[in-house]
Amino acid sequence: MKLAIREMTAKQVAKKVMNKEELFILDVRTEDAFQDWKIESASFDYLNIPYFDLLDGVEEILDQLPEDKDILVVCAKGGSSQMVGEMLEEEGLTNIYSFGGGMKAWSEHLEPIKVNDLNNGGELYQFVRIGKGCLSYMVVSDGEAAVIDATRMTDVYADFAKELGVDIKHVFDTHLHADHISGGRQLAELTGGTYWLPPKDATEVTFEYAKLEDGENVTVGNTTIDINALYSPGHTIGSTSFVVDNQYLMTGDILFIDSIGRPDLAGEAEDWVMDLRETLYTRYQELSDELIVLPAHFMIMDELNEDGTVAEKLGVLFNQNHGLNIEDQDEFRKMVTENLPPQPNAYEEIRETNMGKINPDDEKQREMEVGPNRCAVR
Amino acid sequence: MNVSKVLDAKGLACPMPIVKTKKAIKDVESGEVLEIHATDQGAKSDLTAWAKSGGHELLQHEEDNGVFKFWIQKG
Structure with a gap:
């Protein structure tokens, strides 16, 4: 059995926003949802690919992901980010976190x-x-x-x-x-x-x-x-x-x-x-x-x-x-x-x-x- | 409406309704209709966007007693 993917909490991400730390956000919600509202920070980089476009595999996006900083996978409630995060880990990436609770938790923090x-x-x-x-x-x-x-x-x-x-x-x-x-x-x-x-x-x-x-x-x-x-x-x-x-x-x-x-x-x-x-x-x-x-x-x-x-x-x-x-x-x-x-x-x-x-x-x-x-x- | 297959995704949280829908649509022919039942609040926007990106058409949707129903015609 493989280990569950590591999570970042809303509180941890809030600290990164306030301290202007770097983070790469892989937002797997729909394009509309991402355009409407996302985790905002001038020190973050973003990539938006809906999770349903990744169900057959994540190979195609690997070259768009950085190796030198943490990647936070974000979805609406935390389920899809966990799935996509695990797929990325299976490809050998070690800098992956899932955003626990998703944008729901972000809204409520x-x-x-x-x-x-x-x-x-x-x-x-x-x-x-x-x-x-x-x-x-x-x-x-x-x-x-x-x-x-x-x-x-x-x-x-x-x-x-x-x-x-x-x-x-x-x-x-x-x-x-x-x-x-x-x-x-x-x-x-x-x-x-x-x-x-x-x-x-x-x-x-x-x-x-x-x-x-x-x-x-x-x-x-x-x-x-x-x-x-x-x-x-x-x-x-x-x-x-x-x-x-x-x-x-x-x-x-x-x-x-x-x-x-x-x-x-x-x-x-x-x-x-x-x-x-x-x-x-x-x-x-x-x-x-x-x-x-x-x-x-x-x-x-x-x-x-x-x-x-x-x-x-x-x-x-x-x-x-x-x-x-x-x-x-x-x-x-x-x-x-x-x-x-x-x-x-x-x-x-x-x-x-x-x-x-x-x-x-x-x-x-x-x-x-x-x-x-x-x-x-x- | 002539429905070829009904998928029950009630009680499943995201991403499972879409994962199951993606599998189920393989079982119907192009032009046929798949009916989906889900209770996840995010299902509507996700299924709409998924259908669009996959070349399928969301013909109709309704909410009935907390259950969201969708009719998708395979592209």
């Missing part, structure tokens, strides 16, 4: 990174969902925690809080998400915390929630890390930003590092253009340039800092983010309503799931979340 200490002994963590470009947060202070824009992998936050010895008391969503399934409600149920949602995004939800409104102030821990809600419509009508500990501006899907939020995912682009403009060009302008922006997404790996976090000063973004530097209103309107990128996969079903209208099973939820987030316009 969360990397918690400490952003910084807060005043009065608090801590702030960013959870980087590297495969899908989603960012969520945990604010910790004095035995208590708040989670912002939780993904459906709720165990990760619950376990992390347990390790830190803190109780999750509050769970926030900055808006009704369209690109991924929120874990907010489930996490609140799991931990006994309060689930906060902006009421203007929640007119059709089927569950109870706490109304998150402009000026609402929530305290985490006895030593008061304040979370101030700042109404900032544009991506959705209810979109709300948070100022945490007077230092961090959580912008949700309104402002990203190298792009801005798109106003069309709830079907009302024309109506919300001016809300988006008002939020970015008036409301945010009134805030301190020193605030550190922490968005709910990144789109490209260049938006990651050296330490893997996604964060930048608001003042820097006012200078460098193209979406904040369009003087002409008509030009702005055109940019955010015309020639938009494709919408996120299954975005209408995802919105309905987040409203509680439909309850797809886990397998279906995974399938709905395939692909990148696509929440921005650049």
